[in-house]
Amino acid sequence: MPLLDIDKDKCVGCGACIDACPFGALSLVDDMVVVNDKCTGCGACLLACPMHALSLPDKRPKEATANLADYSGVWVWVEQFNGQTGDISMEMLGQGRKLADQRKAALTACVLGHHVEHITKEAISFGADRVFWVDNESLGSYTTAPYASTLINLIHEYKPEIFLLGASARGRDLAGSVASLLHTGLTADCTGLDIDPENGLLMQTRPAFGGNIMATIICPHHRPQMATVRYRVFEKPVADCHRQGQVIPVKAAMSADRLTAHVVDSILEKDEVNLADARVIVSGGHGVGGPAGFETLRKLAEVLGGAVGSSRSAVDAGWISYAHQVGQTGRTVRPDLYIACGISGQIQHLAGMKTSKVIVAINTNPEAPIFNVANYGIVGDLFQIVPALTKQFKKRLHK
Amino acid sequence: MNIIVCIKQVPDTTNVKINPETNTLIREGVSSIINPFDMYAIEEGLRLKEKFGGKVTVISLGPPQSINALKEAVGMGTDEAVQLSDRAFAGSDSWATAYTLSLAIKKMGEFDIILCGKQAIDGDTGQVGPGLASQLGITQLTYVFKIVRLDPGTGTIAVERLLEEGREIVEAKLPALLTVVKNINQPRSTSLFHIRRASQLIIPTWTVADLPGADPSSLGLKGSPTQVIKIFSPPKREGALDLIKADGAEEAAAILADKIIAEKIL
CATH class of the missing domain: 3.40.50.1220 (TPP-binding domain)
Incomplete structure (x- = not known):
């Protein structure tokens, strides 16, 4: 399957795309651009073409998740460290609220940890309608397996349409594992999230090539549509402590004695403000x-x-x-x-x-x-x- | 100790400039390099081998010319290399890439540790490492800054991970997959001895036919759940540069401080 469509009627053989290709996949043959197998379908050449002769092929023959219509609602993973949340989770709840409203669906927060009940109220005050609250010793310090397996169980049971995580070290660690095991798409480090008004799909925009090009990505045939979101992209909403929501206690998927990885020590940088979160x-x-x-x-x-x-x-x-x-x-x-x-x-x-x-x-x-x-x-x-x-x-x- | 290092060939962005008119990439010549983060993974693999013995195998999924990245890795001292290259793999997103790598690694047999860079500098997703660990069903340790301890006897490892709040030490059982950050080590250069070996080594290229149990609908573009629908230039920064001219540093600082306060961002 070719990764780049070249409209031969539009191509004038100017060669502008050749300079734009990061992989050296384009060349001119008889005054017409041709693509070789170095092409990765990254799309960097699309912008360079003054004639709009280049496009990425439409594909997707196969539906991979059965019964897409069964999936609804927007979920946010609320990251916490030593019982404290970061702004990024609240920023996602703010944007998640907007997406949920557009989809006329509920916003759910997933709060995992040990002694983290106070965060359930915080999540509701920032916009969640429902909170899955999982309190277990195995979740005390973040490690991948107990977090991923607990979330996967929840996703299998409640079938969210959209699942957002912060693009923090833990968020990217967790998202990669969960998406892989669920066999669904994951768009990393998003700086824009919108709903396509025509088909209701999540349009996920992210920078690539060090921010030199932006790509909008969809996940049409798999659910949930998963994305990690960069810090400080969305506005942190104002907390409303009178908001009401439902808190549902859920059992963890693993017990502490089954863990294969353990956090044994933390070395916090004292007197240093977290760069990712810094204003x-x-x-x-x-x-x-x-x-x-x-x-x-x-x-x-x-x-x-x-x-x-x-x-x-x-x-x-x-x-x-x-x-x-x-x-x-x-x-x-x-x-x-x-x-x-x-x-x-x-x-x-x-x-x-x-x-x-x-x-x-x-x-x-x-x-x-x-x-x-x-x-x-x-x-x-x-x-x-x-x-x-x-x-x-x-x-x-x-x- | 059996060590596998996953590497990716990426465009050398040090050659990249931006056309200020169109905001697109301008490349002077086309050269490719081993993803910088993967260089640290190769080096760490070599150091583990030097300490514990065993074998380092590099593996790369990519177009035919990615063989050059593998040759360079052998030139640094890795023992073996495997290339995964087939039109059927082209257009893989992070899910399909992890799936394909997992099939190849299963075919390679027993291993103790897999090393990857924390992310590639072209796609910047950092998702293939975690995806691969999950598909293989092994422990993942991401953003590793230092291997604190490794005990092949008990099959345990302790690493220092770099997080937003600082660092943490995690202990885990092997086999495990590690993604490493910069500064975990200083990658060595290629050596004449190993370059000569690289030129003689026959690096196998595996295609779909070489991957037992590969589901064709899970490979490449067709097997990728995500789909790019639009590519565009990033929004340009608004406004022109306000270059502050003043008599001396004190005055310049006073003017700048006033302007920043007026931005109402503090």
């Missing part, structure tokens, strides 16, 4: 010059209540730990404010931060590519500007 990130690159330079950045981050990030070069130089790295081989972040200090802005770094709401660039080189994505820029020495900024914000924020 403000002050990030440093090559220009920071060494570990001591990051102290300057840390002071500004502290005043702004933010986290410290870094480019790859600073991590590779050993100035700061990998947990701080933003970019293609580090974390993807989406804060309200990203202050890039001494970061030139290579494509791999931009891939990890260019969807931040407001970007500030501080760099001695006015030609640095970081200025192309920045809202505000100062050309100058970060060791003068960052301490000055710290002082100015302290004054304005009364700290």
Whole structure:
């Protein structure tokens, strides 16, 4: 089956698609584009064609999940760590509520853990109609098997149409396992979720190739339609503590003595704000010059209540730990404010931060590519500007 | 100890630039590399072999030219390589990829540990590792930052995982599948000795016919539950750069602080 359709009547042989193909799968033969077997069907060439001659083939001959109509409702996995939820679960409940309303269906939260009853109320206040509450020692610290098997049992019994999980380390660990065992589709790291008004399918939009192209993906013949959702993409709704909902206690699928993996220790980064969740990130690159330079950045981050990030070069130089790295081989972040200090802005770094709401660039080189994505820029020495900024914000924020 | 490393060949994004007009990729020449995260998986496999003995086998699913990625892995010192390549596999999403890999690994026989990179830099999904572990019915340990302990005698492993809140140590029984993050090690370069071996090694290419029990409707494009319906350019960042010009750092900082406060994001 070909992975790319070429409309020979529309193709003018301009070759624009050839440069756009990341795999070198396209070439010109007799002034007409042809595709070879290097093609992966990624779609990167579609945008480049001025004649709209390229398209991805329509396929799907087979229905894989029986009785699709039996599946209804939107589910959200509410992630917790030591009994505390993160904003990402609430953001998903907010978006899940909208999707459920569009599908005229209920929103269900899945709360798994040990001593986590308080989270059931929290989930309802953020929009859930129903909560599956699974409390068991085997779920005390997250490991894949007891969580996945409990959710799979619930899905088999109650048949949700849509199931959302956060694109956190645990969420991606769990989603991959659950989707695989259920034999259903999973779209990872979504930044957009909508319902197609015509057929009711979940349209899942995600970046690929380091955010250079966006793809909208559907899962037409398998249920549930599963997606992991990136941090800070959707608005966190306002909690309504008067909302009513149904809490259904459910048994865990595994007992603690059957676990094959155990969390034996946690090493939390003290005094560090979680990068994925941070509203403000002050990030440093090559220009920071060494570990001591990051102290300057840390002071500004502290005043702004933010986290410290870094480019790859600073991590590779050993100035700061990998947990701080933003970019293609580090974390993807989406804060309200990203202050890039001494970061030139290579494509791999931009891939990890260019969807931040407001970007500030501080760099001695006015030609640095970081200025192309920045809202505000100062050309100058970060060791003068960052301490000055710290002082100015302290004054304005009364700290 | 039998170690399997799953690798993917990806476009070398260091050659990629963005056309600012159309927001599409511009590539200067087409080169492919081993997915950077998979390099750490290969290195970790080699280190385990050096410590405990045994064999490291690399496996890759991809178009015919993915053989080059396998040759490079052998050039780094892995013992054997298997290529999975067939038009029937083309267009696989993460489910179908995991399914195909699981069939090949079952055919390869007994193993103690499977290593994968945490995700590939082209698709960025990070879902093949967990999917593969589930299809094989083994324990998965994702985002591994360090192997703290491995005891082949008792068949147990302890790893440090990198999470949003920090790190955690997890103990598990083997066999297990690990996905590794950057900085778990420093991948070695290829060596002349191993490159020579790679040029002589016959790397088998397995097709559908070589995978016992393969369900043709679960392979490739046809077997992929997800379907891409639209590709588009990411929305451009709004507004032009406001370059702050001032007399000295203090003044520039004061102007910037005012503007950021006015954005009402703090």
